[in-house]
Amino acid sequence: MKIQLELNGDPHYVDIEPGESLLSLVRRLGAWSVRSGCDVGDCGSCTVLLNGRPVRSCITFAAKAQGGSVTTVEALGTPQALHPLQEAFLEAGAVQCGYCTPGMVLVAYDLLTRVDDPSADHVLRAIAGNLCRCTGYRKIVEAVRLAARRKAEGRWR
Ligand code: FES
Numbered sequence: 001m002k003i004q005l006e007l008n009g010d011p012h013y014v015d016i017e018p019g020e021s022l023l024s025l026v027r028r029l030g031a032w033s034v035r036s037g038c039d040v041g042d043c044g045s046c047t048v049l050l051n052g053r054p055v056r057s058c059i060t061f062a063a064k065a066q067g068g069s070v071t072t073v074e075a076l077g078t079p080q081a082l083h084p085l086q087e088a089f090l091e092a093g094a095v096q097c098g099y100c101t102p103g104m105v106l107v108a109y110d111l112l113t114r115v116d117d118p119s120a121d122h123v124l125r126a127i128a129g130n131l132c133r134c135t136g137y138r139k140i141v142e143a144v145r146l147a148a149r150r151k152a153e154g155r156w157r
């Protein structure tokens with residue numbers, strides 16, 4: 001079957017396989033930031049925003065994106081012009097191997113669109129479904145709160 005969706009603002013009309021995951025589809029369409037970790041919905045590394053809210057793309061059928069919009073970190077910043085949230089992750093030392101980072105950034109982005117000044121507990125609750133094997137989470141929490149301060153200062157886009 002064919003579905004129509006927007007991926008990072010670009011329209012697509014694509015064939016999907018029966019039972020194909022959204023993870024498979026977005027990677028086929030070139031969104032290589034979206035990672036496969038566990039492939040069973042446990043780790044969060046495959047997180048994308050579907051119609052503005054985080055979903056685990058490995059356990060979301062591609063067909064669910066019909067008529068919708070999907071956002072990955074490719075839409076936030078580029079290596080030459082990072083989004084302030086991505087800059088905050090780097091500045092706070094919240095990126096080590098980086099495998100979890102695209103999913104973490106998207107969950108944090110979603111949180112900061114809804115909450116202006118999240119507490120550390122609030123951030124921890126928001127990222128509870130995203131596993132990081134490297135950082136111990138403290139620096140990720142610091143990064144999200146740093147990004148919140150930058151947003152309050154108007155340094156956000
Ligand atoms: S790869 Fe999707 S939750 Fe782990």
Ligand code: FES
Nearest residue numbers: 097100132133134
């Ligand atoms: S930075 Fe390595 S898994 Fe999170």
